[in-house]
Amino acid sequence: xxxxxxxxxxxxxxxxxxxxxxxxxxxxxxxxxxxxxxxxxxxxxxxxxxxxxxxxxxxxxxxxxxxxxxxxxxxxxxxxxxxxxxxxxxxxxxxxxxxxxxxxxxxxxxxxxxxxxxxxxxxxxxxxxxxxxxxxxxxxxxxxxxxxxxxxxxxxxxxxxxxxx
Numbered sequence: 001x002x003x004x005x006x007x008x009x010x011x012x013x014x015x016x017x018x019x020x021x022x023x024x025x026x027x028x029x030x031x032x033x034x035x036x037x038x039x040x041x042x043x044x045x046x047x048x049x050x051x052x053x054x055x056x057x058x059x060x061x062x063x064x065x066x067x068x069x070x071x072x073x074x075x076x077x078x079x080x081x082x083x084x085x086x087x088x089x090x091x092x093x094x095x096x097x098x099x100x101x102x103x104x105x106x107x108x109x110x111x112x113x114x115x116x117x118x119x120x121x122x123x124x125x126x127x128x129x130x131x132x133x134x135x136x137x138x139x140x141x142x143x144x145x146x147x148x149x150x151x152x153x154x155x156x157x158x159x160x161x162x163x164x165x
Contacts, residue, residue, distance in 0.1 A: 011072045061146060061155040064123040068143050071119070072161035075099075075128060075141045078113040084109045089139050096120040096141070122159075124148065 078099050083089050090095035098106075099113040099120070114120065120128050122143040125146045129142045140160055147156040 019062060064146065065155045065157075065159070068122045068124075068145070068159050069161070070142060072128065072141050072159055073121065075114075075120070075130075076161045079130075079139060079141070081113050082109075082111065089132050090130070092130070092132050096128065 065119075075096065078115060079089060079096075082099060086106055090096070090103070094103045096114070097117070097120075098109075099111060100117055102109045102111065122128055122145075124143075124146050126144060126148040129144075130139065131142070132139045140162065142161075143159045144150055145152050145156040145158055150154075152158065
């Protein structure tokens with residue numbers, strides 16, 4: 001039985017006609033992505049992210065180490081400014097706190113020499129160490145690096161300033 005209209009054949013048989021390329025068009029004319037296609041895209045994005053993440057983390061750790069060294073150099077400048085004003089370096093007991101608040105009995109203090117106490121912490125959140133030599137003529141500031149422990153290598157190595165100390 002032949003029908004005069006091609007669409008009427010679809011109504012009788014209940015089948016949809018295949019479009020060019022062998023695909024059956026979806027009803028409503030809205031094309032979309034299949035679940036398989038979306039899973040393939042997600043898998044590709046995940047593989048790219050897995051490949052790039054270790055390199056990015058490594059770069060962030062190296063940037064923190066450089067930031068810590070710059071921070072130590074800034075603290076050295078602040079301690080030197082304290083010495084120029086007061087006539088001596090902060091004692092071990094006063095430490096870096098002498099740069100943010102005036103120690104008792106100190107004349108000539110013109111600080112604060114640091115904005116806040118957080119400037120006395122390294123980028124990993126560990127306190128920066130201050131040490132004055134026994135004769136009071138030299139000092140150093142130090143960070144134990146990413147691991148917060150003495151020694152280490154790479155981003156966990158100890159950082160110290162001034163360089164010759």
